[in-house]
Amino acid sequence: MTGRYGSIEAVLPEVRALLGERVTTSPDERRHHGTDEGWQDPAAPEAVAFPHSTEEVARLVRLCTEARVPVIPFGAGTSFEGGVGALHGGLCLDLSGLSRILAVHDSDLDCLVEAGVRRTQLEEHLGRRGLFFSVDPGADATIGGMAATGASGTTTVGYGTMREAVLGLTVVLAGGEVVHTGGRARKSSAGYDLTHLLLGSEGTLGVITEVALRLHGIPEASAVGRAGFAALAQAVQTAIEIMQRGLGPVRLELLDEVQVAASNAYSGLDLPRRPHLLVEFHGTPGAVAEQVAAAGEVAAAHGAQDWRSTSDAAERRRLWKIRHEAYYAARALRPAVRGMVTDVCVPLSRLADCIAETRADLDASGIPAPILGHVGDGNFHVVLLFDPEDPVESAQVRAAHDRLVQRALGMGGTCTGEHGVGHGKLRYLAAERGAAAVAAMRAVKAALDPQGIMNPGKVIPPE
């Protein structure tokens, strides 16, 4: 495959002429930029460029197109499926220099940011104005990276994923053309939905340089409820009934017993070591009080042992910090080994079965593997902690992962609820979507990137 591509040497002089010191071939930088938080082997790019504007990105992509050099966008490196790996060499575009919040329109509840803006940077900026942006993956990802992977998070059950949050994108296509995919209207039916085509395309169709986002006013009232359960199934059934009764949670998260133990150790807590559910509601004070009371009744009916709710802001922050640190807590269960983080999503009616079968399967394997997730969406994560130097463990983990994905697909679910395909899940795409759908994706890819230079080897399985 690599023979299709041109040498980095063909573009480096011009890249240096354009960016000066803002391009490097340092081994450390290359290694860092070819590594994400996933379990796939890193693959370093041949050089790393640090553009500061859409125009610079466009010029770099044009150079790479002319020389057939792969282009790999890099945000914060927090992806899980190997999205940043330079599988065919090429030039990494580190977009952290595109870090300006260009506009916030308070009265329209939207904003425009550059792709390198971090999630927490935006949160802080908006909070001072009484606004918030809803999508919150655990990591402090960039907004551009979140758009490129179609990210979601704990609030997706209430506010949606990046697919609902993004109004439009500025994208540099192969060849260097700059496209604006959407305007500032809250809805439009003007032509093909290039915004959603690019969301989740993981850099394989273009480089996202600007993102227009829907925002929300910070709600008048918020409350969090939490409960521990004797059995995992009780926690899952509580979540399902909260959804099916239409109580309207904006967060609905499960931590299984293994994860609670990990979080206690990592975050210095003393939660009872049993499966927990956390649920949050936003709205007017009366509404939130009604919702949280109803959720408490559902939990009690399913055997909750210590339902507590709070509207105190500090207490709410403390509880959600546990959730946002969960991945790092899980990793700390077995430091110095690799964590394979994966996620699947199934219809709500199959969630209890899917989690129960998965827990039993993992327990049988003996591999430490917390389960946690966005159960209101039917989405859950497994962190498998294994020693990649140990061939037995590695094989066990791969087999357990395969069984997990097949289990989810067999239940009408998806091989990836929110982490994307990267190259870690390429082999499941045709099984899930069918050969005809993959062929249509391949045709779209060939149309927009005829040379195949945009993040090659990702999303679209080889023919």
Place this chain on the structure above:
Amino acid sequence: MTGRYGSIEAVLPEVRALLGERVTTSPDERRHHGTDEGWQDPAAPEAVAFPHSTEEVARLVRLCTEARVPVIPFGAGTSFEGGVGALHGGLCLDLSGLSRILAVHDSDLDCLVEAGVRRTQLEEHLGRRGLFFSVDPGADATIGGMAATGASGTTTVGYGTMREAVLGLTVVLAGGEVVHTGGRARKSSAGYDLTHLLLGSEGTLGVITEVALRLHGIPEASAVGRAGFAALAQAVQTAIEIMQRGLGPVRLELLDEVQVAASNAYSGLDLPRRPHLLVEFHGTPGAVAEQVAAAGEVAAAHGAQDWRSTSDAAERRRLWKIRHEAYYAARALRPAVRGMVTDVCVPLSRLADCIAETRADLDASGIPAPILGHVGDGNFHVVLLFDPEDPVESAQVRAAHDRLVQRALGMGGTCTGEHGVGHGKLRYLAAERGAAAVAAMRAVKAALDPQGIMNPGKVIPPE
């Protein structure tokens, strides 16, 4: 252009062999199937086929592909931008025979329907189970047609458009390949988002034959508030403040003075002849009571003269019937002439200016032209009632329409909030999206429909 396409005669014998009596070349059927509710000249297809399954659609599309015969899907014929016109002849596929509700999954809040299912048919079916589907364009459109145009409606401000409502599609692509674009998981990041690429593509990329939809439970409580205002600007400002305060309406509709007069006459009402706002809230009883009270305060602060609210189901239905009949009421203002129905959508902060300037412009023209719309989204409609035989009126209407679109684009808005491009708005697409975006759309179209047989002449402007 027509020279690119093959003759219908090349496929008719095989279509007849496949469908028997379910294909016709009757002039009446052809005329009917080339006509929608828009103002563009009708264009009759050469023949109309009535398939009953995805497999039959696939076989028909395969025949047409082999003979380079245009394929034009037809749902209920309720589009406004000429989407059903057979501009280059060809075979119309009337999908009304794909009318089965294939599955309703109560506990997952989703369903699977064939493309020809009508909106009200689904509503009735779901209502018996305590569920509802949220997207409600005025017309009794088919679900497939609504997916193909990316439709929205009065509840979009609360529940979203078809883009938020559709989980996945079954689509027959050019060549006859059948693609399933999504599964039943509430979210997925498995590959390119073909679902959203097809939504709003208006039959130009494929024929939608099945649609999986998100559903909602019928809310515990609902209430509607309505008020008349002395001035249009007061009504618009009330709508904007309801949105900006985050009160969470699920419907927020404006009828201007001209529309109120039309609706009084058509629906036998006696609303005071002044601009009106209708707003609806869904939720738990306490929440709805808080929301509707807050909306009443906002309306009063903007000079509402007769704020009333009700949670009575019959009264609510009566009010929304006015809104759903509004288009027919507007047409009845000047029977026997044509109505040009158009819509634009702008950022909320520009909505008051956009409506005020439009009202003044229309009044100056002397053409009867009610304004109404989904103002919570920044989206409004104008129905221009003109005599197409009168060259002066026709020219006036076209010029007023051009000015309306330019005004919306100048305010950062879109030339079409929900009606689509069809061929009525082709000439505005490049001005709104830019040449590079249109070129990308054209590349996608060429990739999925290399012969250009899928609903030719729509959405993508000629080069």
